[in-house]
Amino acid sequence: MDRLWSPWRSKYIESFNDKKPDREDYCLFCDTLNTPEKDEQKYVLYRGTRCYVIMNLYPYNSGHLMIVPHRHVSAFTEMTDDEYLEIMQLIRRCCEALTKTMHPHGFNVGANIGRVSGAGIEHHIHFHIVPRWRGDTNFMPVLGDTKVISEEMSKTYHKIKKHLINP
Numbered sequence: 001m002d003r004l005w006s007p008w009r010s011k012y013i014e015s016f017n018d019k020k021p022d023r024e025d026y027c028l029f030c031d032t033l034n035t036p037e038k039d040e041q042k043y044v045l046y047r048g049t050r051c052y053v054i055m056n057l058y059p060y061n062s063g064h065l066m067i068v069p070h071r072h073v074s075a076f077t078e079m080t081d082d083e084y085l086e087i088m089q090l091i092r093r094c095c096e097a098l099t100k101t102m103h104p105h106g107f108n109v110g111a112n113i114g115r116v117s118g119a120g121i122e123h124h125i126h127f128h129i130v131p132r133w134r135g136d137t138n139f140m141p142v143l144g145d146t147k148v149i150s151e152e153m154s155k156t157y158h159k160i161k162k163h164l165i166n167p
């Protein structure tokens with residue numbers, strides 16, 4: 001996979017870092033699961049039976065989504081068959097919604113397991129869906145402004161959500 005050069009990520013991470021509680025046992029994904037009243041604010045797109053779908057706040061590309069199992073597990077071996085099935089079904093549904101709304105030319109789909117792999121949150125497994133466009137490694141750096149990114153994310157959020165809820 002070509003690594004997308006995304007200079008806005010560092011600015012974006014800085015803007016969120018001060019809000020992150022400094023507790024050892026804090027898990028962003030568990031916290032998000034337990035605060036459904038903040039779904040729009042946290043860009044949660046869809047809640048399933050065993051997993052939910054959320055937009056990545058530090059996106060590698062516009063429309064970068066994550067599928068997160070409700071249970072706080074860190075490895076494939078700890079997941080149940082039901083969780084696997086729902087994750088795969090949601091990957092398909094997300095790809096369909098992204099195709100309808102953003103017309104990407106392809107996707108990167110996968111999980112980073114463990115810190116060495118580049119996982120940002122290593123203790124709670126999650127699956128990335130990154131839409132890709134031909135030449136996107138070249139044009140993405142034009143988005144450098146945090147405000148522009150969050151406005152764009154909010155627009156994208158509502159577009160994708162509509163298609164996820166009514167596929």
Ligand SMILES: [Zn+2]
Pocket residue numbers: 027028029030031071072073123124
């Ligand atoms: Zn967790």
